[in-house]
Amino acid sequence: xxxxxxxxxxxxFSMKVSRGERMCLVGFDVAAPEADLVGxxxxxxxxxxxxxxxxxxxxxxxxxxxxxxxxxxxxxxxEAPFQKFRWVHFPFHPAKGIYTYRAxxxxxxxxxxxxxxxxxxLDISLDPVTYDKFLDVGFTRxxxxxxxxxxxxxxxxxxxxxxxxxxxxxxxxxxxFPKLKSDIYSWMxxxxxxxxxxxxxxxxxxxxxxxxxFAYDLNEPDFLGALEKLGKRxxxxxxxxxKKKDGVVQGHGAADSPESKAADRLxxxxxxxxVRRTHFRGLQxxxxxxxxxxxxxxxxxxxxxxxxxxxxYIQANNTMLFHNAEVADLYARVFESAFxxxxxxxxxxxxxxxxxxxxTGKPAVRVCFSPHDDSDLSLNPVKGAVDQAxxxxxxxxxxxxxxxxxxxxxxxxxxxxRPIFSYGVCDVAGKAMEVQKPDGTTGxxxxxxxxxxxxxxxxxxxxxxxxxxxxxxxxxxxxxxPTAKVFTGSSNLSPGGEEGxxxxxIMVEDRKIATAYAIEALRVFDHLHFRSNMQAADxxxxxxxxxxxxxxxxxxxxAWFEDYYKPDTQRERDRKLFGS
Numbered sequence: 265x266x267x268x269x270x271x272x273x274x275x276x277f278s279m280k281v282s283r284g285e286r287m288c289l290v291g292f293d294v295a296a297p298e299a300d301l302v303g304x305x306x307x308x309x310x311x312x313x314x315x316x317x318x319x320x321x322x323x324x325x326x327x328x329x330x331x332x333x334x335x336x337x338x339x340x341x342x343e344a345p346f347q348k349f350r351w352v353h354f355p356f357h358p359a360k361g362i363y364t365y366r367a368x369x370x371x372x373x374x375x376x377x378x379x380x381x382x383x384x385x386l387d388i389s390l391d392p393v394t395y396d397k398f399l400d401v402g403f404t405r406x407x408x409x410x411x412x413x414x415x416x417x418x419x420x421x422x423x424x425x426x427x428x429x430x431x432x433x434x435x436x437x438x439x440x441f442p443k444l445k446s447d448i449y450s451w452m453x454x455x456x457x458x459x460x461x462x463x464x465x466x467x468x469x470x471x472x473x474x475x476x477x478f479a480y481d482l483n484e485p486d487f488l489g490a491l492e493k494l495g496k497r498x499x500x501x502x503x504x505x506x507k508k509k510d511g512v513v514q515g516h517g518a519a520d521s522p523e524s525k526a527a528d529r530l531x532x533x534x535x536x537x538x539v540r541r542t543h544f545r546g547l548q549x550x551x552x553x554x555x556x557x558x559x560x561x562x563x564x565x566x567x568x569x570x571x572x573x574x575x576x577y578i579q580a581n582n583t584m585l586f587h588n589a590e591v592a593d594l595y596a597r598v599f600e601s602a603f604x605x606x607x608x609x610x611x612x613x614x615x616x617x618x619x620x621x622x623x624t625g626k627p628a629v630r631v632c633f634s635p636h637d638d639s640d641l642s643l644n645p646v647k648g649a650v651d652q653a654x655x656x657x658x659x660x661x662x663x664x665x666x667x668x669x670x671x672x673x674x675x676x677x678x679x680x681x682r683p684i685f686s687y688g689v690c691d692v693a694g695k696a697m698e699v700q701k702p703d704g705t706t707g708x709x710x711x712x713x714x715x716x717x718x719x720x721x722x723x724x725x726x727x728x729x730x731x732x733x734x735x736x737x738x739x740x741x742x743x744x745x746p747t748a749k750v751f752t753g754s755s756n757l758s759p760g761g762e763e764g765x766x767x768x769x770i771m772v773e774d775r776k777i778a779t780a781y782a783i784e785a786l787r788v789f790d791h792l793h794f795r796s797n798m799q800a801a802d803x804x805x806x807x808x809x810x811x812x813x814x815x816x817x818x819x820x821x822x823a824w825f826e827d828y829y830k831p832d833t834q835r836e837r838d839r840k841l842f843g844s
Contacts, residue, residue: 266776267283267389267391267776268282268283268388268389268775268776268779268780269281269282269283269388269779270386270387270388271386272384272386274382274384275382276294276295276296276382277292277293277294277295277369277381277382277384278292278293278294278295278843278844279291279292279365279367279384279386279843280292280386280842280843280844281365281386281387281388282388282779282783282842283388283389283390283776283779283780284352284779284780284783284784284787285392285394285401285402285403285455285780285783285784286354286355286358286390286392286454286455287352287353287354287355287358287390287783287787288352288353288355288363288365288388288390289350289351289352289353289783289786289842290306290350290351290352290353290365290367291349291350291842291843292304292349292350292367292839292843293349293839293840293843293844294369294825297823297825297829298371298381299815299816299817299823300371300372300373300374300815300817301369301370301371301381301815301823301825302325302345302347302370302371302372302378302812302813302814302815302824303341303345303346303347303348303370303812303824304341304345304346304348304351304367304368304369304370305318305340305341305342305345305346305367305368305370305380306318306319306341306346306351306353306365306366306367307319307341307342307365307366307367307368308353308355308363308364308365308366309363309364309365309366310355310359310361310363311359311360311361311362311363312359312361316364316366318340318341318342319340319341319346319351319353320338320339320340320341321339321340321341321344321345321346321812322338322339323339323344323810323811323812324339324343324344324811324812325344325811325812325814326811327809327811342368342370342378342380343378344812345370345378345812347812347813347824347825349825349828349838349839349842349843350786350838350842350843352783352786352787352790353365355390358390358392359390360390360391360392361389361390361391362387362388362389363387363388363389363390364385364386364387365385365386365387365388366383366384366385367383367384367386368380368381368382368383369381369382369383372814372815372818374815374817374818376814376818392455394776394777394780395626395627395776397587398586398587398588398623398626399584399585399586399587399588399626399627399629399777400455400459400584400585400587401455401582401583401584401585401777401780401781402454402455402456402457402458402459402582402583402584402585403454403455403456403580403581403582403583403784404452404453404454404455404456404457404569404575404576404577404579404580404581404582405451405452405453405454406454406578406579406580406581406734406788416448416451429444430443430444430448430449430452430577431573431574431577431578432573435481435483435522435572435573435574436483436520436521436522437522438483438484438485438522438572438573439483439485439488439522439525439526440485441485441573443485443486449576449577452576452577452578453576453577455583456567456569456576456581456582456583457576457577459565459583459585460487460553460565460569460571460576460583461486461487461490463553463555463563463565463585464487464490464491464553465490466555467494467497467555468490468493468494470557471497472557472558473497473555473556473557474494474497474498474499474555474556474559475491475494475497475498475499475553475554475555475556476498476499476500476501476552476553476554476556476596476599476603477491477498477499477500477501477552477553477554477571478500478501478548478550478551478552478599478602478766479500479501479502479503479523479526479548479550479551479570479571480503480516480547480548480549480550480551480570480754481503481516481523481570481571481572481574481575482502482503482522482523482526482570482571482572483522483523483526483571483572483573484571484572484573484575484576487571488526488529488530488571491530491533491534492529492530492533492534493533494533494534495533495534496534496535496538497534498530498533498534498538499534499538499539499540499599499603500527500530500534500538500539500540501540501541501542501548501550501599501602501603501606502516502523502526502527502530502539502540502541502548503516503523503541503542503543503547503548503549504516504517504523504524504541504542504543504548505517505543505546505547505548506518506543516543517541517543527539527541540602540603540606542602542606542766543766544602544606544607544609544610544635544764544765544766545610545635545763545764545765546635546760546761546764546765547761547764547765547766547767548602548606548765548766549754549755549756549761549765549766549767550566550754550766550767550768551566551567551568551569551570551571551575551754552564552565552566552595552599552754552768553565554592554595554596554599555592556592556596560589560593561589561592561593561595561596562587562589562592563585563586563587563588563592564585564586564591564592564594564595564596565583565584565585565586566583566584566586566595566753566754566768566770567581567582567583567584567752567753567754568581568582568583568662568735568736568737568738568752568753568754569581569582569583569735570735574735575735579734579735580660580734580735580736580784580788581735581736582736582738582752582781582784584752584770586629588621588623588626590621590623591621591629591631594614594619594621594631595631595768597614598614598633598768601614602766606766609635609766610634610635610636610637614633615633615634615635615636616636616637616641617632617641618630618631618632618641618642618645618771619631619632619633627772627773627774627776627777628772628773628774629770629771629772630770630771630772631753631768631769631770631771632768632769632771633767633768634755634761634762634763634764634765634766634767634768634769635762635763635764635765635766635767636762636763637763638763639670639671639758639759639760639761639762639763640671641762642755642762642769643670643671643672643757643759643762644671645751645771646671646672646675646739646751646757646769647671647672647674647675649739649741649749649751650672650675650676650678650679650739650741651675651678652741652747653679653684653741653742654684654742654745655684655685655742655743655744655745655841656684656685656686656740656741656742656743656744656782656841657679657684657685657686657687657688657739657740657741657742658686658687658688658738658739658740658743658781658782658785658786658789659676659686659687659688659689659738659739659740659785660688660689660734660736660737660738660785660788660789661688661689661736661737661738661739661756661757662734662735662736662737662756663756663758664676664688664756664757666758667756667757667758667759669759670758670759671759672739672757672758676688683832684837685834685837685838685841687785687786687789688789689734689736689788689789734788736752736784736788737752737753737754737755737756737757738750738751738752738781738785739751739752739757740778740781740782740785741778742778743775743778743779743781743782744775744779744782744841745775746775747773748773748774748775748778748779749771749772749773749778750770750771750772750774750777750778750781751769751770751771752769752770752772752781753767753768753769753770754767754768755767755768755769757769786842812824
């Protein structure tokens with residue numbers, strides 16, 4: 265056992281638990297599944313708790329006649345086992361410390377009763393801090409279009425009305441939008457929200473601290489309000505990219521954009537000398553907060569999360585908060601160079617090599633800043649890692665569909681044809697999500713689909729409003745091997761972006777961090793994969809109700825697990841990768 269993974273095998277039954285960010289992946293494998301195996305019960309015991317609590321399922325074997333199927337998680341997995349070889353568990357109130365998970369094989373003889381089989385118990389630390397005093401990774405919850413969000417709609421409100429009360433219909437109205445006095449924002453923003461606002465609060469309380477901010481989308485009123493409270497202790501570089509349509513300036517550079525309004529407000533609170541507008545050659549695309557103490561950089565928050573309503577509360581995004589002066593100083597120097605003269609940044613030594621930070625006992629971190637003249641500098645390492653992967657590759661790259669050529673496009677195209685486990689997601693021009701499934705096929709996900717055609721026992725879902733829903737930019741290779749790598753940051757991983765945008769790409773070589781990103785990938789991809797499958801089923805014949813499968817001896821139909829045991833298939837690889 266290490267501090268992020270634990271595994272055990274007993275009587276041909278294998279179980280593995282892996283630490284994610286405030287979540288846990290529980291995986292299983294069965295060497296020779298019995299014909300009456302109907303799934304796995306999962307029970308958890310939180311730190312200091314005395315008893316195990318069964319995780320709940322939305323799906324059951326049967327639903328009582330005449331009783332409304334409401335889609336709530338009300339079926340205990342000890343009675344309605346999970347018919348999957350892996351499950352991501354979100355503790356309702358994540359606590360620091362050791363969680364214990366108990367998994368039990370569940371069987372159903374011909375008489376239709378459930379019987380408990382082999383059980384395994386495993387401990388795992390779900391400490392919310394990734395690497396103490398060095399790095400904390402945070403994800404947004406993402407997916408207002410989800411069953412979990414539907415569960416939180418107050419009595420008497422519709423999905424649509426509740427959604428519109430949380431975020432503005434138009435992001436340009438964000439700074440004037442009245443936020444609800446509710447914990448819904450911290451719930452939706454999840455750990456990324458806590459890291460962003462926690463860092464700003466720390467700077468507000470410590471008068472020896474100052475803050476430098478790179479902002480792209482900037483329309484979250486509480487974020488801007490915190491910067492204003494810092495007064496002259498804040499400097500900001502805000503994107504001003506724009507385009508003309510019918511002679512009218514549109515985009516961040518428009519005089520009435522939230523970014524222009526935010527910049528004007530910061531000029532009023534911090535002074536004109538502390539605010540810059542730029543777009544480098546294309547976009548000022550960084551989303552970065554550098555914190556200095558007594559003038560020296562001590563922390564930096566970075567990642568894909570824009571400081572906006574959609575960025576923090578709707579989209580699937582990630583942040584990295586480095587509690588490391590060397591990493592922080594690197595970003596501070598990039599800020600100084602861009603603040604001084606962004607037009608010359610591409611010629612700066614900061615933009616023309618990878619920068620290594622190796623703290624004793626901590627993961628190796630490399631960062632590459634753009635724009636630079638040759639995109640191969642930053643993208644070739646990504647291509648090499650994907651091409652050399654031997655176990656698995658996960659990627660979630662917003663706007664990947666817009667990349668027509670280059671190292672990353674070539675590597676992902678080759679990946680689909682290789683016999684390793686891979687999962688991928690990209691945005692389809694703002695209309696839907698494209699899911700590259702493990703079997704190499706592609707599925708499209710329309711977020712409004714389940715709003716109108718949710719099969720029982722699932723509820724209708726809110727589409728999440730206008731705009732993209734998945735904004736991650738990350739690639740994870742071989743998360744379960746010593747060669748594990750994660751690439752992330754603000755970069756869209758496109759040649760044009762690397763040569764034109766103010767951006768950054770981070771490479772971390774570490775299994776613990778790679779595992780956290782792999783679990784996030786599974787969470788996001790399974791969410792989309794399910795909706796894609798529902799749409800495909802609806803195109804043929806809408807399923808009227810989804811239920812757990814009973815054994816072949818009772819149902820006369822194939823067992824739920826049969827596809828996971830077909831040799832040389834992605835489902836077989838899935839089972840072995842996460843459960844063995």
